Amino acid sequence: MSNINLIIEERPREVGNFLVGRLLPFRTKRMVGPFIFIDHMGPMKMGIGENMDVPPHPHIGLSTLTYLFDGNIIHKDSLGTEIEIKPGQVNWMTAGSGIVHSERTPEYLRHKDKSAHGLQIWVALPKEFEQMTPTFVHVNEEDLPHWEQDGISYKLIAGEFDGRKSPVPVYSPLYYLQLKSKQRQTVKIGGKLYGECGLYILEGSIESEGNSYAPRELLVAKDSKICEFIMEESTTVFFFGGEPFPEGRLIYWNFVATDQALIDKAKDKWRAQEFAKVKGETDFIPLPLEHK
Secondary structure, eight states, X not given: OOSEEEEEEOEEEEETTEEEEEEESBTTBOOBXXXXXXXXXXXXXXXXXXXXXXXXEEEBSEEEEEEXXXXXXXXXXXXXXXXXXXXXXXXXXXXXXXXXXXXEOOGGGTXXXXXXXXXXXXXEOOXXXXXXXXXXXXXXXXXXXXXXXXXXXXXXXXXXXXXXXXXXXXXXXXEEEEXXXXXOEEEEOGXXXXXXXXXXXXXXXXXXXXXXXXXXXXXXXXXXXXXXXXXXXXXXXXXXXXXXXXXXXXXXXXXXXXXXXXXXHHHXXXXXXXXXXXXXXXXXXXXXXXXX
């Protein structure tokens, strides 16, 4: 990608009983457009009795986006939602004023060999929506805009791009776009992007200005309107970004807000277990210990 401003490599982080690769937030780049948190989960193999079990935990001030390449997850939340997420589908949960959810391996897979691979993303809400009523939307793969152009397969997972719009109900101008190449191909899409822009390499490699970039790297552009690079054969990349907010965001654990008072209120509420419950779940992730 021409005019690269920053290269971010995945850093290992423990999430529940799994090790993931964290991309955002980064010490010198907290957000890219409204995207404030990106974890690359897997690829991992799990044997009999090895399962994903992320107990109920709360969120405020953001939307979560789960997009799987492989594996299956049961999502349950305090709105009463219970749904299986399968590869290619979009799980879009908007926390707003507060929501609680769990993520687990489906019961029918718990005693089998299985795998898991995907991206888990947080998109911060605009200030005027950060205390909205929580919502949940599930979008099937066939309902996402997808097309072929100049030897590249495109899929618009969320937001708007080049006159196309994903059915995922976002709350600010953004895009989350997948590109796949079967052969070595030059890509020029800068004029169709807007706001801030990041490019994540999932598999394969890209070449830009004589440099080669590998999987598990996030490239952040200086100017999203100037974007030209070469995708090598069998390469998959993701573009994400959009218009940045005029004000910054605070992050504490699973809480995102423009005001520390909102985070403090959420912390007190979770300590007292006053958030709505997830039906059928009795355990929960406690608030992390704070260092005085």
